[in-house]
Amino acid sequence: MNITRRQFLQYCTASAAALGLSQLDLLKLEKALAAYGDPNCYGAPHVIWFQGQSCGGCTLSILNRMRIDADLTGDGVWPGIGPMGNYVQDVVDLLVGDAVGHLALGGARTDVGAPDNWGAFPKGYICLDYQTEVMAGAGDIMMDYVTSLRGGTEPYFLAVSGAMPIGDHKRVVAGRPPRFCISGSLDTDDGDGVRERSITEIVEWLALGSSCAGVVSFGTCASYGGIPAGKRNLTQATGVYNMLVNYQKHPELAAKIVNVPGCAPHPDWMIFPIAYFILTGTLPPLDTTGAQNKVWRKRKTDGKYAWARFENPLNRARAIYGGEADKGYANFCQVCPKKSAVDFCEDLGAGAGDGDGTNPKEWCTRPVGCNGQYASPDCPTRRWNNFDDHTRNNWCVGVNYVCQGCAEVDFPDGRSPFFEGVKNGS
Amino acid sequence: MAQLNIDPVNRIEGHQQWVLNHNASGSGRIVTKAYVKGMMFRGFERILEGRDPRDAIIICGRI
Numbered sequence: 510m511n512i513t514r515r516q517f518l519q520y521c522t523a524s525a526a527a528l529g530l531s532q533l534d535l536l537k538l539e540k541a542l543a544a545y546g547d548p549n550c551y552g553a554p555h556v557i558w559f560q561g562q563s564c565g566g567c568t569l570s571i572l573n574r575m576r577i578d579a580d581l582t583g584d585g586v587w588p589g590i591g592p593m594g595n596y597v598q599d600v601v602d603l604l605v606g607d608a609v610g611h612l613a614l615g616g617a618r619t620d621v622g623a624p625d626n627w628g629a630f631p632k633g634y635i636c637l638d639y640q641t642e643v644m645a646g647a648g649d650i651m652m653d654y655v656t657s658l659r660g661g662t663e664p665y666f667l668a669v670s671g672a673m674p675i676g677d678h679k680r681v682v683a684g685r686p687p688r689f690c691i692s693g694s695l696d697t698d699d700g701d702g703v704r705e706r707s708i709t710e711i712v713e714w715l716a717l718g719s720s721c722a723g724v725v726s727f728g729t730c731a732s733y734g735g736i737p738a739g740k741r742n743l744t745q746a747t748g749v750y751n752m753l754v755n756y757q758k759h760p761e762l763a764a765k766i767v768n769v770p771g772c773a774p775h776p777d778w779m780i781f782p783i784a785y786f787i788l789t790g791t792l793p794p795l796d797t798t799g800a801q802n803k804v805w806r807k808r809k810t811d812g813k814y815a816w817a818r819f820e821n822p823l824n825r826a827r828a829i830y831g832g833e834a835d836k837g838y839a840n841f842c843q844v845c846p847k848k849s850a851v852d853f854c855e856d857l858g859a860g861a862g863d864g865d866g867t868n869p870k871e872w873c874t875r876p877v878g879c880n881g882q883y884a885s886p887d888c889p890t891r892r893w894n895n896f897d898d899h900t901r902n903n904w905c906v907g908v909n910y911v912c913q914g915c916a917e918v919d920f921p922d923g924r925s926p927f928f929e930g931v932k933n934g935s
Numbered sequence: 936m937a938q939l940n941i942d943p944v945n946r947i948e949g950h951q952q953w954v955l956n957h958n959a960s961g962s963g964r965i966v967t968k969a970y971v972k973g974m975m976f977r978g979f980e981r982i983l984e985g986r987d988p989r990d991a992i993i994i995c996g997r998i
Contacts, residue, residue, distance in 0.1 A: 562977050564997045565948035641943050648941040691974035692950055694942040736997045739982040913993055926987035
């Protein structure tokens, strides 16, 4: 999309009250836009995204918010999509929408054959430098680029999706090659030179970089372990916070780690910490109550498998995952339209939808396993699959399904079995 | 025998490496072996053991 800096600031001024921005914030924004002057990045903070034991869902979710076709001719029209300017509704749109070409470019490497008309390329506000699913380069040229970013002076965010296998961390510490999750071949300054590196080594190396402004864990897997950390998993998977602070012993990183749980998280949730940082220079207010992270491993004392338990702060943004004081409600049941339903649904498959309230599918699904009473994010109000004009679309409960509790610390084991519920719905 | 490693491969979901072993041949080189390596393991089969079978609907979607 093609929007001038002046238009962007005018828009922000008009929306300032709605966004909760003060005049001071707007001044900072103006300075921030001017300060990020790196020509390679079109004026945007760097984001390096590495994947651990991930399914790729977090990437797909955030791609819903980004466009791959750029407005290359600068006339405000995107191929096949139509004028973007009319549909902009909030700052997040502006911030993310402008990042398009960087996804296609794989980090604004100007020596990988940029066509001539990219001189008219719009300014990007997130420079997604490295992301295996969408970047243009592969192999050692991208590893060299990441190494140069880590050693450089510009601040970067380390975005991580997917779980961290502690099994690999233990192998590396013992001097053996990792084998559960190799995310690239590079030199992480440990004396071994260029060799296959586990995601555990790469995340530790990048998080310890002096230019690292923050570590954002996308998804329940990177936040708390998620599905790869389910009972009986063989890799001792866990989240990024648990690995960096408790296993790799870097407590000074604790304040820099923001968790964005969800399976997959809403793209707005993922953009929020980075957008907040661009606007204010700090990470957003976090919910730091403690919760248990569990790691499934073979116990040294008797050789049996059991959970290793760690009490870690949740470190998730309060504006999205908070309680009544932060977003107006603490769990889904407080705002669910099915709360006043006539009866409780005993069978998800029964009946056909006709909208008059007599259909079992329109009744509260707690007896069949809805986890809404434990769920913390803002799905009922923000909803999912939103179009550019932000019509509030659908969400899991709204399509007559159950809430899986996918953003909670104990997903999936604490939410399983998913289709058994509280029978009397009280 | 020289080796060309492309690690990681881009534009795919997941972790992959391509390895080519090649020898000199005349004025060029000949590839003698080529490998595609999958570099990530989670063990979903083990994670699913012992659960309610309907949980597979939720869990396997994340493969």
